[in-house]
Amino acid sequence: AQRVTQPEKLLSVFKGAPVELKCNYSYSGSPELFWYVQYSRQRLQLLLRHISRESIKGFTADLNKGETSFHLKKPFAQEEDSAMYYCALNRSTGKLIFGQGTTLQVKP
Amino acid sequence: NAGVTQTPKFRVLKTGQSMTLLCAQDMNHEYMYWYRQDPGMGLRLIHYSVGEGTTAKGEVPDGYNVSRLKKQNFLLGLESAAPSQTSVYFCASTRAGWATEAFFGQGTRLTVV
Numbered sequence: 001a002q003r004v005t006q007p008e009k010l011l012s013v014f015k016g017a018p019v020e021l022k023c024n025y026s027y028s029g030s031p032e033l034f035w036y037v038q039y040s041r042q043r044l045q046l047l048l049r050h051i052s053r054e055s056i057k058g059f060t061a062d063l064n065k066g067e068t069s070f071h072l073k074k075p076f077a078q079e080e081d082s083a084m085y086y087c088a089l090n091r092s093t094g095k096l097i098f099g100q101g102t103t104l105q106v107k108p
Numbered sequence: 109n110a111g112v113t114q115t116p117k118f119r120v121l122k123t124g125q126s127m128t129l130l131c132a133q134d135m136n137h138e139y140m141y142w143y144r145q146d147p148g149m150g151l152r153l154i155h156y157s158v159g160e161g162t163t164a165k166g167e168v169p170d171g172y173n174v175s176r177l178k179k180q181n182f183l184l185g186l187e188s189a190a191p192s193q194t195s196v197y198f199c200a201s202t203r204a205g206w207a208t209e210a211f212f213g214q215g216t217r218l219t220v221v
Contacts, residue, residue, distance in 0.1 A: 009148060032207040044151075044198065044212040051207045086151060088210070094139050094158040095166070096202065096210055100150035 002027050004089050006099035013077050014107050021072040021102045023061075023087030032090040033070040035061055036098070039083045047072075047085070057081070077106045110134050114199050114213035121189045121220045129184040129216050131199030137211070138204040140182035141166075142174060144195040145215070151198065157182055158204075189220045 003026045013019055025031055035047040048056045050063040050070060061072045070087060087099040115130045131140065141156040143166075153166030155174040163174045171193060173185045182201075186193060199213040 006150070034207075034210075036210070043214050044200075044210075046209045049207050049209070090202070090207070090210075094156055094164070095153070096139075096141055096156070096200070097153060097167075098143070098151035100148070 002089060002091070002095070002097055004087050004097055004099035006085075006087055006102050008102045009100070010103045010105065012105040012107065015079055016076050019072075019074045019077045019081070019104065019106075021085050021087075021104065023070045023072065023099060025068050025070065025087075025089050027068075027089055027091075029091075031063070031070075033061075033063060034088040034090065035059070035070075035072050036086045036088055037083050038086070044086065077104075079106045079108060082106045112199055112201055112211050112213040114197070114216050116216060117214065118217050119219070121186075121218065123190060123220060125189050126185070126187050127189065127218075128186075129197055129199075129218075131182045131184070131201075131213055133180055133182075133201040133211070135201060135203075135211065136179070137201035138179075139202045140176065141200045141202075141210070142172070142182065142184045143198045143200065144168065144193075145198060146195050154184065154197075189218075191220045194218060194220045 033050040037047045038044045090096045142154040143151040157176040160179040197216045200210045
């Protein structure tokens, strides 16, 4: 079955601390994985996707097929990073599945 | 650039009433989706469509129906609303193909009393 798990509902860190938001997936095949972010009172938007291997707003995510993980990392958290983060799994034939979401709270 | 537009933004229904949520996209996307967002449960897929005239069930389809008569529109219907359907509903669309970005609407906050 196709599934995405984000084990932490809330992650609270101080400004300047490293951040790691966990995402594990189950999918038989080559996964398409994404991180989406929802800032307060805004619509969800793409943060990054695994195929691009780029860094957006200082965030990176590496696909680890052996551990079936796609954790999101940032070395130094900023207050403006406070938001809800969703990990998502897609297939080219449709059915985009999201995890439960993790609220990141960055304290001053 | 309108992108994905949902109508209405807010609605209060009485138990047993019906309503239709409209999602419209102007990006010529093939795939469209309806999700509900509930605290602690994240985004759950209700129904989705991979093209005009096609629909498929997601994770939580019970109590909802959908239609995709035109490529740009995806309608979500509640025939007999229940308090358990109180939620924020999001529509999204994607192109067909590998690792394409999903574009979301602004959400519809529905309360069933």
